[in-house]
Amino acid sequence: ALTMGQRVFAIGNPIGLNWTYTDGVISALRKNRHGSREITVVQMQTPLNHGNSGGGLYDLEGYLIGVNTWIYAKTATEGLNFSIAIDEFFQLLEPEWLELLALSGAGQLAEKEPNR
Numbered sequence: 001a002l003t004m005g006q007r008v009f010a011i012g013n014p015i016g017l018n019w020t021y022t023d024g025v026i027s028a029l030r031k032n033r034h035g036s037r038e039i040t041v042v043q044m045q046t047p048l049n050h051g052n053s054g055g056g057l058y059d060l061e062g063y064l065i066g067v068n069t070w071i072y073a074k075t076a077t078e079g080l081n082f083s084i085a086i087d088e089f090f091q092l093l094e095p096e097w098l099e100l101l102a103l104s105g106a107g108q109l110a111e112k113e114p115n116r
Helices: 086-092 095-104 106-110
Strands: 007-012 020-034 037-044 056-059 064-071 081-085
Touching (some): 007 064, 037 086, 064 086
Antiparallel strands (some): 007 056, 037 081, 056 064
16 A cells, blocks of 8 residues: 555656656645546655656556656645556546556556555
8 A cells, every 4th residue: 555655756758858767755645536536646755847747656666556647836836746546547547448458468557455
């Protein structure tokens, strides 16, 4: 299970700089409401920049635990970065995408432990 203070790392493509690695810790696990759905988002101190969205958030064992999604405006805050927890991400996908992921084996990324 994900925990506050857990060390994590992100890999992304900020401003076209491929395969950029940053690391940090989980600051909080939050519930955000989107319409009638409530999803878990991971607030982290792992630095993200524009272009990191869609990249992976990983635990130190290399398991994909989230999809980097947004940062608060850097003019207002510093270090408020968010990722959608991977279980929540898979639940948001359309059924045909889930089938494709299952066929490719990618759906197994989140099967390390429940709630991952």
